[in-house]
Amino acid sequence: MQRRSSQYYHDTNGVPLEDGRTHHVGVAKGEVANRIVLVGSSSRAVTLCSLLDGAPQFSIKSHRGFETYTGTFQGTPVSIITTGMGGPMMDFAVRELRHVVDGDLVMVRLGSCGGLSPEAVPGAVVANTPGSVRIARNFDATFEDESDANYVISQRRAAPDVALAQRLAAELARDCDVVYGLNASADSFYDAQGRVDANFRDCNGNVLERLRARGVASVEMESCYLLHLAAHGTRIRAATCAIVAANRGTGAVVEKDAFEAVEARAGRAVLRTVAALPADVPPPPPAPRETGAELGSALRAMQIRLGMRPEGATEADRKRFEDEDLDRPYGR
Incomplete structure (x- = not known):
């Protein structure tokens, strides 16, 4: 019987492991498929698991909030993994999954977002074929007025894998109302997405207008991190899409039942995408x-x-x- 290590984890300057499992996502080699669907919430993961060929053959919940389910869709091994909210959680997921999966990786995110363009109505799905920019609070700003310096929007966009993004958009269009547009990933749900809170001096009244001026159709918190890491990682193909929960311009919000119905249709489209696309990443x-x-x-x-x-x-x-420079993508 193998003795469990008494150390908190190993390899503090690399990818920390505990008895062969990554410290945050909690998975080991052989437990995750090369085709991965990333979602934010547990309920969305459950919905997607119901679309698999049968019950997941492997599942684990980590002590850091990640959930991993591995099974098959149309005979192809796939993993459905919850990442929670925000860029740091996505960073944990992409890096630790890359560490334990041998060979090429295909990663598609199905998230939720706020719509910024008029076309991004509640219940539509935004396919981020152009990719995503990032917007973040600038800690060096004074926040004394509505200055553009308060929030930094990346000049370059993180681009998806072109073939994967096109295949994803085509599959979504079979069953969903699809908008094709640039995304913005914010470092917060509140200030960097232009929400107003009288308890804080955020000075963010011009955030949404600035994003619209860049042609942004949707805003959320994770996609840019996935696309950026994939573009600068080893043998990772990635693409993203998100269901519009509310339009920030009109204030319209999707009904819960309608959202869940779109979630199932979009989830099936994402699973078809990752299952049908060859995992092999051609050399640059x-x-x-x-x-x-x-x-x-x-x-x-x-x-x-x-x-x-x-x-x-x-x-x-x-x-x-x-x-x-404003429209020059990273990586691909």
């Missing part, structure tokens, strides 16, 4: 070799973006590069 194409002229042009562009003024640079050049 070799980077093209740049000529001396191209390198010089790239250096000049970088100097302009950094506020320098190389010979011949104009204010129009600076503005053009600034606009390009």
